[in-house]
Amino acid sequence: MNLPNVQFTEEQKQFRQEVRSFLKQHIEKGTFETRCDSWLSGSDPSFSKLVAEQGWIGMTWPKQYGGSERSTIDRYILTEEFLAYGAPVAAHWFADRQTGPLLLRFGTDYQKEFFLPKIVKGECFFAIGLSEPNSGSDLASVATRAEKVEGGWIVNGAKTWSSNAHDAHYMVTLIRTEPLGEKKHEGLSQFIIDLKGEGVTIAPIRYLTGEPHFNDVYLDNVFVPDEMVVGTLGNGWKQGLAELAFERSGPERILSTFPLLNEVIEQLKIKRDLAGLEEATKLVAELWSLRNLSIGVAKVLEEGGEVAVPAALVKSIGTKFEQKIPEIIRLLLDVYPNLQSDNRVERYLAESILHAPGFTIRGGTSEVLYGILAKGVIAQ
Numbered sequence: 001m002n003l004p005n006v007q008f009t010e011e012q013k014q015f016r017q018e019v020r021s022f023l024k025q026h027i028e029k030g031t032f033e034t035r036c037d038s039w040l041s042g043s044d045p046s047f048s049k050l051v052a053e054q055g056w057i058g059m060t061w062p063k064q065y066g067g068s069e070r071s072t073i074d075r076y077i078l079t080e081e082f083l084a085y086g087a088p089v090a091a092h093w094f095a096d097r098q099t100g101p102l103l104l105r106f107g108t109d110y111q112k113e114f115f116l117p118k119i120v121k122g123e124c125f126f127a128i129g130l131s132e133p134n135s136g137s138d139l140a141s142v143a144t145r146a147e148k149v150e151g152g153w154i155v156n157g158a159k160t161w162s163s164n165a166h167d168a169h170y171m172v173t174l175i176r177t178e179p180l181g182e183k184k185h186e187g188l189s190q191f192i193i194d195l196k197g198e199g200v201t202i203a204p205i206r207y208l209t210g211e212p213h214f215n216d217v218y219l220d221n222v223f224v225p226d227e228m229v230v231g232t233l234g235n236g237w238k239q240g241l242a243e244l245a246f247e248r249s250g251p252e253r254i255l256s257t258f259p260l261l262n263e264v265i266e267q268l269k270i271k272r273d274l275a276g277l278e279e280a281t282k283l284v285a286e287l288w289s290l291r292n293l294s295i296g297v298a299k300v301l302e303e304g305g306e307v308a309v310p311a312a313l314v315k316s317i318g319t320k321f322e323q324k325i326p327e328i329i330r331l332l333l334d335v336y337p338n339l340q341s342d343n344r345v346e347r348y349l350a351e352s353i354l355h356a357p358g359f360t361i362r363g364g365t366s367e368v369l370y371g372i373l374a375k376g377v378i379a380q
């Protein structure tokens with residue numbers, strides 16, 4: 001595996017400072033409170049609107065659609081700072097990270113002109129409709145199906161674990177448009193479903209804390225017009241794989257529990273706890289190596305290169321690393337996790353412990369990623 005070593009330019013360093021001062025200013029104003037895992041569970045549409053006003057949604061996209069044509073590395077810096085400060089960015093995250101790039105690559109002119117400017121303005125959020133009650137890792141077994149009718153399709157089925165579908169306006173949904181044949185990866189297509197439309201029921205699956213996050217999405221005779229088919233009919237599997245490249249290796253796979261690590265280091269410094277700091281520094285060193293890998297993948301993506309194997313590597317090591325942080329930290333400090341606590345370490349620890357089991361599952365389970373890595377190694 002050959003990943004480039006990325007050095008930030010002076011302009012990029014300045015941009016990082018700009019993002020930091022925006023975030024600090026909003027923390028001081030009380031616009032948001034730092035939390036762990038904020039990219040997936042910190043949904044706040046009004047904060048997304050503020051981010052949009054900065055020109056920070058769709059920032060790499062063409063100016064024609066409201067983007068600013070900035071580099072993937074600029075976007076990387078932005079997302080790192082959002083995660084480090086635990087900003088509530090979940091509402092627009094999927095549209096910015098996945099749906100926009102998907103539409104730019106495979107969407108029709110109509111879809112680009114209709115959706116992209118709205119996403120950029122923070123007015124249109126997307127959910128991801130891949131998993132089903134009986135299809136997760138074995139995604140090609142999806143059973144939600146569509147039948148052709150005049151002007152569009154009638155869709156029936158159910159999707160599950162759809163993060164933020166309750167806040168989203170639309171869902172990019174993987175659907176079987178041809179009967180299941182011998183090759184189960186064929187005959188799948190991607191449809192954009194209006195989540196406020198007739199026949200769509202969104203049923204929350206709450207976290208242990210009662211917070212809304214995932215949803216079951218039931219699709220009962222939902223009409224999807226032809227213009228909402230993304231890309232080529234029957235090519236949904238390949239398009240979905242291309243979409244996953246944007247999902248797997250970003251800073252969200254290594255920084256979900258960073259606010260906890262950062263806060264603990266501050267506390268250890270105050271206490272002059274050298275033994276504790278030594279342990280915490282080992283985590284920082286590990287994070288630094290993972291970050292170099294993750295930025296390297298971002299650079300290859302920017303240059304249009306193939307990233308499936310390195311992205312699987314970053315995701316599989318990164319998410320295990322994120323899970324390890326709360327485990328090690330609870331041995332370092334005498335704290336009890338408490339979601340309601342005014343003590344930040346207690347609160348971040350509670351958030352991390354509750355969310356950590358999902359890290360190695362969401363976006364592809366570790367075992368499935370090991371399969372991709374093994375095949376990649378054999379192919380070399």
Ligand SMILES: Cc1cc2nc3c(=O)[nH]c(=O)nc-3n(C[C@H](O)[C@H](O)[C@H](O)COP(=O)(O)OP(=O)(O)OC[C@H]3O[C@@H](n4cnc5c(N)ncnc54)[C@H](O)[C@@H]3O)c2cc1C
Nearest residue numbers: 128129130131135136137161162163358361362363365367
């Ligand atoms: C926080 C979170 C957010 C999510 N958000 C979304 C979302 O927005 N949209 C969406 O569509 N989905 C979402 N998911 C669903 C997620 O992508 C699936 O749960 C995941 O892909 C695993 O599928 P499954 O739950 O059906 O498990 P299964 O596929 O049933 O796997 C069960 C176990 O078997 C193992 N296994 C399965 N196949 C293999 C294999 N070939 N080799 C070795 N081991 C294997 C798995 O690793 C796992 O340990 C989310 C999940 C989480 C935790």
